[in-house]
Amino acid sequence: MPSLRSRALSVALIAAGRRRRFGSAEAVRTRVAESMRRPASHLPPRSLGRVAEVSRTFVGAWPVYEVSPLGVEPAARVLYVHGGGYINELVRVHWSLIRTLVTQAQARVVVPAYILAPRGTADRTVPVAADLLSGLIASGGPGGTVLLGDSAGAGLALAAAQRLRDRNGAQPSRIVLISPWLDVSMSHPDQAAIEADDPMWARPGLREAGRLYAGNLAADDPLVSPLHGSFAGLAPLTVFTGTRDVLTTDSRELLNRARAAGVEVEFIEEPGLPHDYPLMPVPEGRAARDRIVELVRAAAAES
Template identity: 65%
Template sequence: MRATTATGEDGDRGTATPPPAAPAGTRRSRLLSAALLASGRRRRYGSAARVHEHIGRNVRRPSAHWPPRGLGRVAEVSRSFVGAWPVYDVAPRHREAAVRVLYLHGGTFIDEIGRSHWSLVRQLVTEAGAHCVVPAYTLAPRGTAERNVPAAADLLSGLITNGGTGGTVLLGTGAGGGLALAAAQRLRDRSGLLPSRIVLVSPWLDLSASHPGQEAVEPLDPVLGLPGLREAGRLYAGTKEATHPMVSPLYGKLSGLAPLSVFTGTRDVLHTDALELRERLRAAGADPDYHLAPGQSHGYPLLPVPEGRAARARIVDLTRAVAECGP
């Protein structure tokens, strides 16, 4: 189904409608989605109160954000601090990195980076020869868009200007996808600097979670729920409106950005954000590299399913292409 055209890049939320989220995909991916639904994982997003309960548990027993021990056997891993952020550098062993990647993890701004993210980082280092920079950015409610977007833009600027040979990929997943796009917009407006490519995986781009098409997808989404998303988005927005471009980059200027790739699945309630981004980019004169996976859930490129493996291979190829072309 061809999506209807969204409004202009600085207009109100458009009406791009996703295709029906019918069951599809390989047997393994269907089984995993069913298992996720049965596990009740998305209960944390069932209400604002449950989001606050989850944040409270994280405060009492903070989750670790450091890399798994096995990563150090295949890559050089170090940690530094940029302001209050721990920042991990993961680089190839015994050879110079061919490309740089700023990796901004997902977790709806209330969860630390998880093992599946580190697995993708490992693959980028070992298969694409990438030097990955992975910040453990401050989570909501202390970490807000007003604080995190400028800090991410500064990290990206440093990679572009001081990284040596090779290009720079800006890669964000879920909430990190929204942070990545907002940082790219800020850096473009501030200095004109651009990464070589932007890659967004299941990005959360409109934190108001107000698209009318999301209500139809929500019952099929095994991971996310709209009430919790709206509350997490409100916390991350801080004193700003949820539709402020720094919070929700879908409402920002989308022209003049680097080449952009998007990965999304039709069982992801945030699929509407990716679809709307595609239409707005086209309206702004861009031609995004858009990957739609029928029947796949939020963050499917990080999952151990055939569709996830294919998406990860494509992300590695995109990163290698930047290495070959240079800055």
């Protein structure tokens, strides 16, 4: 049973009208148009600079942040790809997770503020993410590399890992996916029943956001929906999902397909928890973050 705080948070999400943002294709188009007129900031909070060294470079048109522990040699490397339905920027909960990785796991965290849809489509975005992952793996130094993504960012992360595997066989030490969005078609038959209890997402808006991200590609192209790509040869996976998340069907399908391909999968499904619960200030979220820190520390121990 979910904790009292988790149940209260789900009630608060419903009361705040979170689902309305993705309640229809029109709502998503309106949000995208507003964002293009007044782009949201992806800048890190100033408080992060008190506990970490923060720098920014550019990879093409992408701002890429690097966040490292102050006065300590980083023990591992993390490429973190943020969520937001491919149409929203980095927000405070993403930066809070990054802070945890830097301060508790002593990790060097690379954070791309990738170009959002509809300008940033899968055919343009996945190759750049794969290049970033490749460069981080090859950068050397102590420890290994963890690829981490949440929601849409988890889909982009997985597609980048598949792209890199196809390119030269390289993989990070581990891939960690939080509430991954892996099939933008939103066509799984179990999703209708789950959607009725989801406090955050509605399928019509997600389909539209997925269409914008797909651009000229089909919704089932592996660059867009990596659930339809090959899992053979991928790094070990850790997947977090909650049963009040319409996207949990993607996680369950991933579990079956990855294990069938011989990939090691650690699968954590929390009953009654919503989308992205590991980023939330609830007991189950703290436990998930603690596990992610453990995984990054394990990568740090690699020679």
